[in-house]
Amino acid sequence: MGRVVRVLKLDSRSGRRHADRARALVAGGAGFLGSHLCQRLLADGYEVIALDNFHTGKRCNLAGMARDASFTCIKHDIVDELPADFAVDEIYNLACPASPPHYQADPIHTFKTSVLGSINLLELARRRNAKIFQASTSEVYGDPLVHPQPEGYFGNVNTHGPRSCYDEGKRSAETLFFDYSRTYGIDVRIARIFNTYGPRMRPDDGRVVSNFIVQALRGKDITVYGSGTQTRSFCFVDDLIEGFVRLMNVPLALQHPVNLGNSVEFTIMELAELVVDYTNSRSRIVHRPLPVDDPRQRKPDIAFARQYLGWEPKVTLNEGLARTAAYFETLLGNGRPLAAKRSSRLSLREATAP
Structure with a gap:
């Protein structure tokens, strides 16, 4: 290549x-x-x-x-x-x-x-x-x-x-x-x-979205560090x-x-559950010690970008996870279609997105 x-x-x-x-x-x-x-x-x-x-x-x-x-x-x-x-x-x-x-x-x-x-x-x-x-x-x-x-x-x-x-x-x-x-x-x-995610992330990238999707597709335990109550906002x-x-x-x-970035906030546990639902995986969610200096909350105030750039994210987490999971499905060569499910938790969250 x-x-x-x-x-x-x-x-x-x-x-x-x-x-x-x-x-x-x-x-x-x-x-x-x-x-x-x-x-x-x-x-x-x-x-x-x-x-x-x-x-x-x-x-x-x-x-x-x-x-x-x-x-x-x-x-x-x-x-x-x-x-x-x-x-x-x-x-x-x-x-x-x-x-x-x-x-x-x-x-x-x-x-x-x-x-x-x-x-x-x-x-x-x-x-x-x-x-x-x-x-x-x-x-x-x-x-x-x-x-x-x-x-x-x-x-x-x-x-x-x-x-x-x-x-x-x-x-x-x-x-x-x-x-x-x-x-x-x-x-x-x-x-x-x-936090940004999408196709072309590496399987060994180490960031949470790619980690969870790859673990789910491989049927491995999904590793959540700490309690999973820490939050992130995911931008496609x-x-x-x-x-x-x-x-x-x-x-x-x-x-x-x-x-x-995206101003819609999710806990890490919510993301893990969504990935399991979306990929129809049988992976277990397991917990490991929280790394040093891992932020407890992460959510951008994007008022300036909205006002002066006319910009805000358009791709929902549901759509973004679908496209990202499909990319990793092809990359990993699993050869099976994703059994996509739209979580009620996700629907409610994104219905209230600004």
Whole structure:
């Protein structure tokens, strides 16, 4: 599968091919979110360059775009310096592992990716006078004492725990982006992403939706950490990518990050039960100790995104779980149709969604 992706060396051949098209650089372009963003930008008429070191990104995520003449994939780690003559108009920085098992596997490189990688991309934006987007995270709020979390909340974070390489790396990146904006006048856009799920997540991703679906499809115990009363708000990937594009295209640069996520809140136990129902699985739900610094509540205040971007999620959890489970069903090769059931709990919850 990887052979169909044109992986090029990073050199001066990356100059613009079509003067009438904007060129977008997507760092982390082979990842879960990055590949969906590349696909959307191509559909919107951009030339797209995907940068990825392929530590967690997969070439198969880009296979459908590989033969598009407007698409180029380059193997490169943004921790390493980018060439000065790299020609781009817009930059999206999605280059960082986002699931705890992956970002904790090499915490120092994770932090370097957020900090040194951001500096390298910001320097490129400064040289090219390019607009630049940073994928930040709801993890910057830590284990929040304010609920739901508005953009003005400074968070309740542990600076030296096992999750800190990611949380603090993203907080540092936000600082760098706004300092570059104030110092050099760069047009920066920052999105704080809340729990997102959908096709192209890895089976070993380690995040709750993919974990539960894969465990259910394999007939294994579904592992709930802690009591399961902790909450999350789940946003389908297509909705999130729409938020990225709207944030990048709003005429005036904003002077603060913007929350992007679903404002409908579920407990982890509710999600586990829904996945069991939906996949018609015989898996048992079992409990394990809660990891260090795992947030008890997570729900975005998206009033700003609604008002200024005209954005809010459209895909219900029922629809999103159907599409995600179908993806994993095909990926895992189970060869049996899903016996989908719409839970009464889910129907009630989504009927009251804003």
